[in-house]
Amino acid sequence: MDSLNLDMALAALHAFLVQVGAFLPTLLLAAIIAGGGWLVAKALRLAVVKSLAAMNFHVLTQRAGIDDLLLQAGVKTDTAGILGLLAFWLAFLAALILAFNSLGLAYVTEMLGRVAMIVPRLMLAVLIVAYGAYFARFIEGKVRNFGRDVDLADADLLGRLARYALLLFVVLIALDQMDIGGGIIRQSFLILLSGVVLALALAFGLGGRDWAAALLERWWPRKGGAATPPRKPEA
Secondary structure (H helix, E strand, O other): OHHHHHHHHHHHHHHHHHHHHHHHHHHHHHHHHHHHHHHHHHHHHHHHHHHHHHOOHHHHHHHHOHHHHHHHOOOOOOHHHHHHHHHHHHHHHHHHHHHHHHOOOHHHHHHHHHHHHHHHHHHHHHHHHHHHHHHHHHHHHHHHHHHHHOOOOOHHHHHHHHHHHHHHHHHHHHHHHOOOOHHHHHHHHHHHHHHHHHHHHHHHHHHOHHHHHHHHHHHOOOOOOOOOOOOOOOO
16 A cells, blocks of 8 residues: 555656656746846847937937936936836836746736837837927927017016927827827816816906906007097997
8 A cells, every 4th residue: 555655656756747847948948038038128228328328319308308307306317218228128028928928828928918018108108208398498499589589578478388388288199199098188188278268268358358458568569659549439
């Protein structure tokens, strides 16, 4: 009886060792793929950062004010560094997908694939915000300079308003690109814009006519001659 139990235990151990021996090459291959992918990802990160530096991308983000904003938020890297980090994770996740797929772990491979699909969208959103913020700063300067050239009062205020409006539009585009509440954000923006337009229309049309006239006279004063007096209503 004891001999029979010993034979059964040895047979089970032999079957286990056979399975381990058959699995080890696959596990070794997965480890090699993951390790090689990590090295490739680090090289890709360095290449992205160097390429962006060669294109003076850091100058653009500094003029756009994004790097200063990241510094104030406690982020220890600039926008180019963030793009390099995203490129690293994109390459490394691709390697992990190949590694887990070689192990036959379909569920883990699917989850990593979904995460990897977010990274390119996030990279594109960062680029949209970077170039959009730079263009918004450019528009602010143009509006301010134009207002000063034509002796327009509040030229600085109008430039800032143009910049912030364009920044809001750029952020909405970036969020829509990442598919983060796109429909709700668009509807909220349209509702807010409609409310502002309606409030301005009511203010100018009902209670703010004198204020609107004074504001227009301040921005675009009439030259030469007195203003035509308003016509008295007929009896």
